Amino acid sequence: MTNSSNCTETDLKRYYAVTYTVILIPGLIANTLALWVFYGYMKETKRAVIFMINLAIADLLQVLSLPLRIFYYLTGTWEFGGGLCLLCFYLKYVNMYASIFFLVCISVRRYLFLMHPFRFSDCKRVCDIYVSVVGWVVVCVACLPFPLLRLHKDDKKTCFVDLPIKELDLPTSITLMTIGELVGFVTPLLIILYCSWKTILSLKEKNSALHDLGEKKKALKMILTCALVFLICFAPYHIGFPLDFFVKTKQIKGGCVQKVISVFHAVALCLASLNSCVDPVIYYFTTDEFRRRLxxxxxxxxxxxxxxxxxxxxxxxxxxxxxxx
Structure with missing residues (x-):
């Protein structure tokens, strides 16, 4: 397919700059407040507070990286060196997949304590700390291909979306995309959906006490909210990411097709960043202690x-x- 004159390349830098500016202040305030609240009632509850703290940290790190991105998309030039560029680029994906990991942990933790309270009642907070540390290590290692597959040349002063990708053959590209989609999106989604389904089934049990029924509804509310945020913020990105990767590696050609995929990927990437503002809403509407503290x-x-x-x-x-x- 040849390039069409009607499909000129769209400059999306202004769109990125405006979106990240809108996210910056609310995300900074909300996640700082969330960490302050969680610190206040950390000793009062066992309900996944460690995972919520780590989720808030991941979101806060994502927000703190936005000023450099906004600066680049407004000025169109990167003046801070290739190392910092690749570090900021890398941290974006670390924070995104850390958010996915801790959303899954919150859902699983609520499900296990609800459905198997005696079996997991002895699981102390130190267990959650170990899981969190392991999660951060795994996410950091798994996200290394993102910067390693990018090329940065100081003389061009480009960064982020303008970084070229190393040339890969089609089988290698498909393998990387398949592993990334299965591990980073499909598996976490299936886990959250399974927790939601089992919790919904438990609500239909006729022998549930009134107190248990109330606890199950609270757990279901949190798990479904995690699933909703997961689908809104991360599903579009993981649908568009393989297509955008194939466009950048020149596996997909054609002016109009490339333009549509690039625009969709930009919107999806901004939705993924919006997660840092949405997560505090989860805390407020699904956690009684959080509302009480506020x-x-x-x-x-x-x-x-x-x-x-x-x-x-x-x-x-x-x-x-x-x-x-």
Whole structure:
């Protein structure tokens, strides 16, 4: 297929810049607030709070990388060196797949404690910490192909979406895409859907006590919300990513086809970044403790407690200085 004159290349940099600017401030505030709230009630609950903290950290790291992306897409030039460019490019995917991993962990944790409370009641918070550490290591290693397959030339001052991809033959491209889609998207999606399905079936059991029924509804609400966020934020990206990869490696040719795929990939990539703003909504609407901590009275009491603690520490420091003089 030859290039058509009606299918000129579309400059998507302004679209990226506007979208990331919209995400930046709400994402920064919401995830910082989420970490503050989780720290406050971390000792009060066993309900996947460690995984929520890690999810908030992943989202916050994603948000903190946005200013450099916004700068590049507005100016069209990268002035910070190839190393930082590839690091920021790499961290984008680390944060995205870490978010996917911890969304799965939250769903599985809620499902296991609901369906098998006695078997998993002895699982202490240290278990979640070990799972989180292993998850970060696996995600960091698995995401290494993203920067390793990109080429950066300092003289061109390009980065992110403009980085060229190393030439690969078709069998290698298909193998990489298949492994990435199965491990990074299909398997996590199937796990979340399975947890949702089993929880829905448990609601139909006639011998459930009223308290158990309420707990099951809360668990189902959280698991379904994770599934919804997963489908909205990550499904479009994983549909468009293989096609965009084949376009960049010149396996798919044709002006109009390339343009459609590039635009779809840009929209999908921004939806994936939107996840950093959506996750705090999950915490608020599916976690009673989170809403309680953000209530006016609890927020006021917490601020007063922090202020009192600071005042006492300051007074103690002043007293120690006076006694030493």
């Amino acid at each position: 209530s006016r009275q609890d927020l006021h009491d917490s601020i007063q407690l922090h202020h009192l603690s600071y005042t006492r520490k300051h007074s103690r420091d002043v007293l120690m200085e006076d006694t030493t003089e």
